[in-house]
Amino acid sequence: MADKIFRVNMTDLSTSIEDVPADWAGHGGRGLTSNIVAAEVPPTCHPLGPKNKLVFAPGLLSGTTASNSGRISAGAKSPLTGTIKESNSGGTSAQRLAKIGCKALIIEGQPQDDSWYSISLKPGEVTISKEEELIGKGNFAVVEAAEKRFNGKVGVLSIGQAGEMQMTGANISVKDPDSHVRSLGRGGLGAVMGSKKIKFIALDAEGGKVDIADVEAFKAANKVFTKALVDHPVSQALGTYGSNVLVNIINEAGGLPTKNFSSGQFEGHEQISGETMHDLIVERGGKPKHGCHAGCVIQCSQIYNDLKGKYKTSGMEYESIWAMGADCTVDNLDQIAEMDSIMDDIGIDSIETAVAFGVAMEAGVLDFGDSGEMIRIMTEEIAKGTALGRVIGNGAGSVGRTYGVTRVPVVKNQAIPAYDPRSIKGIGITYATSTQGADHTMGYTIATEILGVGGTADPLSKEGMVELSRGLQIATAAIDSTGMCLFIAFAALDDGACLPALIDMLNARFGISLTAEDVTNLGMSILKTEHAFNKAAGFTNLDDRLPEFFETEPVPPHNAVWDFTGEEIDTFWNF
Amino acid sequence: MTLVSKKCEPQPMQAIELIVKTDALPRFTTLLQSGIYMELDQGTSIGELLFALPGFSEKYVKETVQTIFLNGLPADTLQQKLFGKEAVIAISAAMPGLAGAIFRKDGVHASLRTSTAAELSSQDALETPITIRLKLFNMIAMDRGKELLANTCIVTAKSIGAFLNYRPPLYTAILKATLNGERIDTSILQEILSSEDMLKLTIRDK
Numbered sequence: 001m002a003d004k005i006f007r008v009n010m011t012d013l014s015t016s017i018e019d020v021p022a023d024w025a026g027h028g029g030r031g032l033t034s035n036i037v038a039a040e041v042p043p044t045c046h047p048l049g050p051k052n053k054l055v056f057a058p059g060l061l062s063g064t065t066a067s068n069s070g071r072i073s074a075g076a077k078s079p080l081t082g083t084i085k086e087s088n089s090g091g092t093s094a095q096r097l098a099k100i101g102c103k104a105l106i107i108e109g110q111p112q113d114d115s116w117y118s119i120s121l122k123p124g125e126v127t128i129s130k131e132e133e134l135i136g137k138g139n140f141a142v143v144e145a146a147e148k149r150f151n152g153k154v155g156v157l158s159i160g161q162a163g164e165m166q167m168t169g170a171n172i173s174v175k176d177p178d179s180h181v182r183s184l185g186r187g188g189l190g191a192v193m194g195s196k197k198i199k200f201i202a203l204d205a206e207g208g209k210v211d212i213a214d215v216e217a218f219k220a221a222n223k224v225f226t227k228a229l230v231d232h233p234v235s236q237a238l239g240t241y242g243s244n245v246l247v248n249i250i251n252e253a254g255g256l257p258t259k260n261f262s263s264g265q266f267e268g269h270e271q272i273s274g275e276t277m278h279d280l281i282v283e284r285g286g287k288p289k290h291g292c293h294a295g296c297v298i299q300c301s302q303i304y305n306d307l308k309g310k311y312k313t314s315g316m317e318y319e320s321i322w323a324m325g326a327d328c329t330v331d332n333l334d335q336i337a338e339m340d341s342i343m344d345d346i347g348i349d350s351i352e353t354a355v356a357f358g359v360a361m362e363a364g365v366l367d368f369g370d371s372g373e374m375i376r377i378m379t380e381e382i383a384k385g386t387a388l389g390r391v392i393g394n395g396a397g398s399v400g401r402t403y404g405v406t407r408v409p410v411v412k413n414q415a416i417p418a419y420d421p422r423s424i425k426g427i428g429i430t431y432a433t434s435t436q437g438a439d440h441t442m443g444y445t446i447a448t449e450i451l452g453v454g455g456t457a458d459p460l461s462k463e464g465m466v467e468l469s470r471g472l473q474i475a476t477a478a479i480d481s482t483g484m485c486l487f488i489a490f491a492a493l494d495d496g497a498c499l500p501a502l503i504d505m506l507n508a509r510f511g512i513s514l515t516a517e518d519v520t521n522l523g524m525s526i527l528k529t530e531h532a533f534n535k536a537a538g539f540t541n542l543d544d545r546l547p548e549f550f551e552t553e554p555v556p557p558h559n560a561v562w563d564f565t566g567e568e569i570d571t572f573w574n575f
Numbered sequence: 576m577t578l579v580s581k582k583c584e585p586q587p588m589q590a591i592e593l594i595v596k597t598d599a600l601p602r603f604t605t606l607l608q609s610g611i612y613m614e615l616d617q618g619t620s621i622g623e624l625l626f627a628l629p630g631f632s633e634k635y636v637k638e639t640v641q642t643i644f645l646n647g648l649p650a651d652t653l654q655q656k657l658f659g660k661e662a663v664i665a666i667s668a669a670m671p672g673l674a675g676a677i678f679r680k681d682g683v684h685a686s687l688r689t690s691t692a693a694e695l696s697s698q699d700a701l702e703t704p705i706t707i708r709l710k711l712f713n714m715i716a717m718d719r720g721k722e723l724l725a726n727t728c729i730v731t732a733k734s735i736g737a738f739l740n741y742r743p744p745l746y747t748a749i750l751k752a753t754l755n756g757e758r759i760d761t762s763i764l765q766e767i768l769s770s771e772d773m774l775k776l777t778i779r780d781k
Binding site for chain 1: 639667669689712741
């Protein structure tokens, strides 16, 4: 089945299925969403107005049997940052979209009245329907209702109350294989979906399939690739403790931002560590090892049960646990799981919102460590759209501006996650220069030597650090286009067969002959496209900066400060 | 643990032994994230320390212990010698994330660190042994914790107390508890722990 562009116009409620323009043919995932947004969205438009477009795209390998290829990308101009934005997630939607034959779903325009809608896709068909029953409901109810209306195997993309109210911390939820939700979390894309009055999108892939140009070559490459993933020791750690295994070691490094970034170590870290979480999960009959999408062989997700052994939440990541835990000084995993579940249902980013709570605590709105009040505010203020709820639901920057707080950990108005850039400076460069605001996934550890993006400057010099961050961001942009989970990165770093096998799969899927250099060029092109959009939207090099307090407030215990000058950071874009 | 300094004066310390259900034993190994204590001769290297631990073969340490922290800073070499009054060492198996790669021993992204553990100066050597707190994270505690705990570790009473308080079901996995060889009821365990600073702890399933 040839891939098509599915287009939905919410102004006149029309739909179309179009051939893929040649310029977009080689793109998928982030590369495609960013190219479409750059080509069709006026950079200066209001992110919540009719000129913005919301784009969904499966990765280049999504829908195939390639291990860990189930990531879906969403893109738009972000209402949180004002920049171009791509957010990706596991769940079942990437594979459904690919099997439907949808290379990208573009949603444009805006309804003329207050009516709400749902969209459904099948192979060769896209339908807009009026929606009344589910308005005002959380994501859990939406997924349940959508499964009843369509066949149970349908993929669902939905927004909760936060998205309906266009809060800039709102995310888009993605149904997972267990009918729970994952999140296209960062950048407020749920608000864009809400601005287009779409409550949910149902993806029915019945009868669809993904064509492979060279089936045998694909199978052979996938075998090598899968072995590299399964054999890697990081996969073992991730399958046992999840990404939350990082709590103890980042705390040891003094890089665990605590009490709204006023310290680098959290006294209660052992109560929220991955090791402790593993024990509680096992004790209560949950699952420490669980996949967020079919075909994942790492399985870093988990099923977390409450004290009575009843399902509470799943897929809690280190960065979310850190944000609700150390940053707000909450040292109780049950309280964190409760908040995670509430935020999943409301449909709001658990990093942005929890960091916003940390800033609110600094402002005296509530006490540090008061998880009970956090839960009350989530359910009674954010979910209901009170003034306080909207201030917090609009993110950390919104809270800082409202209450006059100066220690506000954001870059381009997006909350800094989980790794204090004073203690781990290499990550700080990525936070500063990312095209999408502070984001720990923008410059992941990829096999820089294979892609030839390791840099030539002295790696220990600041110039070398900037160069390496650039290389990692280029490589990450390319990987984000494949539909691959970023956790393939560790195997790609250590096993020389892994990344070539990934390229072999791309070649076998499409009958092409990409080289590592082509992949690098793809990553460079994506970054440059995103950067050009931001410049046209009015961003300058002066936006590539960390907040001032990182330069002036030493972070205990090592008392490090951020000491990169603007000129040093600006060399990032010299390519 | 054969490396314990001979200069070390035996400290009066209570000894607690817990015999636990076999299937629950792995969950007790998480206690090691709080650290175990030992006194070593000045100038002992990190490698010598680790190789002396039960189950820590040279192959295991070199291949599996991929992250080492010395006093909160990443260390790249097992040859690093330990001097001074006290030091904290944390070890972990392979860690995910860019941060995991940055902190990895001799990792390709080590240049992105803010700082790396410097060699401790022999000028800081004291006449008395150095006190080491060794924390075990990630798969290391699960891989080797059972052997360590069976061999008696010195731990803080506070860490055991907090550990059990957070995991009440583990009390039901304790088949027998002794204090200095005398059987005690687990219901008084917290009371004993609250009155102690450091103690010798043994946990095994037989």
